[in-house]
Amino acid sequence: MELIYRFRDTTLATLALTHRSAGKPNNERMEFLGDALLGAIVAEMLYETHPKATEGEMSRLRAQLVNGQALADVARQLELGDRLKLGSGELKSGGFRRDSILADAFEALVAAVYLDGGFEACRDTVRGLFADRVAALPRSSKDAKTRLQEWLQAQGWPLPQYELVGAQGEDHARIFDVNCVVMEPLAITAMGRGSSRRLAEQDAAETVLARLLDAKEAP
Amino acid sequence: MELIYRFRDTTLATLALTHRSAGKPNNERMEFLGDALLGAIVAEMLYETHPKATEGEMSRLRAQLVNGQALADVARQLELGDRLKLGSGELKSGGFRRDSILADAFEALVAAVYLDGGFEACRDTVRGLFADRVAALPRSSKDAKTRLQEWLQAQGWPLPQYELVGAQGEDHARIFDVNCVVMEPLAITAMGRGSSRRLAEQDAAETVLARLLDAKEAP
Structure with a gap:
């Protein structure tokens, strides 16, 4: 599956997929921004879809959606592993398969979409990728x-x-x-x-x- | 000082200022959304203003800007305390002066601006409120x-x-x-x-x- 977004500035996408093992500049700073944007966009989805959920319930549901393993799954669905830029050590040890590296690259890519296309483009992309996952969450959770x-x-x-x-x-x-x-x-x-x-x-x-x-x- | 934003739907602003001690509906759910939006908007400010900072440095700087006490200060600057809706118990015990209640109300208000006016309005408002605080941060921190x-x-x-x-x-x-x-x-x-x-x-x-x-x- 492809990311439903076409970059104007592809250097941003390349940077988002550059792991720190490949040297500098790399995706670590973008990951910080992407993590925050992803948190906000998923928060809004939960706010809309779970009108009865408390703050604590929404926090937990969001953690389910954006934890390292869940984001690594999204990254695999987007086949990011094949496009990662890794240093030779990480390449040999199979870093392109590692959850943490994949999740970080996905977060950085969210920031890249924001920087390239603005908030609405970023929001549309994230909502597209998470719609099914949010819909699959339990509607009303136990107390x-x-x-x-x-x-x-x-x-x-x-x-x-x-x-x-x-x-x-x-x-x-x-x-x-x-x-x-x-x-x-x-x-x-x-x-x-x-x-x-x-x-x-x-x-x-x-x-x-x-x-x-x-x-x-x-x- | 006033919040530089005029609500179209003032019920959103009222809800943002309603503490849970006043019953339901209250600002707890909005606080969840506002916290996330604030985190993303401040992350972007740091990403721009601190191009050399690592992810860890930006995390720490953001925590300085958006911790409970810092947000309570912003809330006081906006004189939110006078406009809070509190239950009688919290009213008597001076809840309108308490950091946690003020900080939560400010976060909820950020969400209210987003829901009322969209991301750009929310971003402009937050950037306006935090510009001086971000500018006052150390430029390059120690390693x-x-x-x-x-x-x-x-x-x-x-x-x-x-x-x-x-x-x-x-x-x-x-x-x-x-x-x-x-x-x-x-x-x-x-x-x-x-x-x-x-x-x-x-x-x-x-x-x-x-x-x-x-x-x-x-x-």
Whole structure:
């Protein structure tokens, strides 16, 4: 499959596909810009397609779509491996097949489209490449407490405890603070806040899930 | 100072300034989108203004510009605190002065401008607000090894050790692998790679700095 974009300035495309092992200039700076653009364009797609999802859910869905392995898959679909410029060491060790190198090149290519054609061209290209992947995401995901519980169970680890640590405000506008305590081996405690105890627990579970995601642990 | 943007649909601006303590709908979902857009627009500014900066340097500079405290400052400059919609609990406890609430509202407002006026309007607005801040950044920063060393010294901690762990490729295209070992209390080891030992060391130091930044430790 081809990238549905025709470069005016092909030197930008070439630079995007030049790995640092091939010397300088290379695609590392473009990768920084492309990563940010990709994050914004995919964020907008999720914002549109998942109107009920919370911020935490959208973060997790985006991480699924733009993690290194997922982007390497997109890069393979575009057959970027054949067009990479690599140094001789990486060439011999098969760098054109490596997820991280492919993912970085794809991100750099997103920046190249932006620099060459502007935001709308970049957005159209990314949306075209990710439309099916976004459509394949679950529509309404399970709530945070359920997801955390199921994942801990799957690891054979103890289930989290929820402890009410405080409540403030008048009766008609109470705010509840709840700690979600996850035992060893994770040993994470996170506070949640909400207008009911149940919402505060969901909020705390959401925070634990976000930390696990940051640590690339799951779920 | 006013936001240099006039909304066509003012409900978007109102939603952007509605904190979750005021109920639903609130600005949490918009904040997700705004955070991503802001990251991309500021990335582009740094890409343009710091043509010699590495990816790691641009990441760090961006984190300086868009961290919670920096965004709260922008929000105060725009006097967003007076226009926030907060629940009664947050109102009483002075939520309109809190960095996190102000920063989130600013991010949501960036998304509101995008949704109302499109990317160029959003980009112009953000660039206007950040131009002076970007111009005030150091032009060429110290190299990664120097920054890491100075920061460790300032903490009174031991200096990192660099160990050559391997070299591959033919003489004219050698690739060096170096470990940067940071002792207790940090206890971080990171590998770097480069076409010279010196570049591999810089690369390894850069990776350590990136991890410290992820862990919000510094420098």
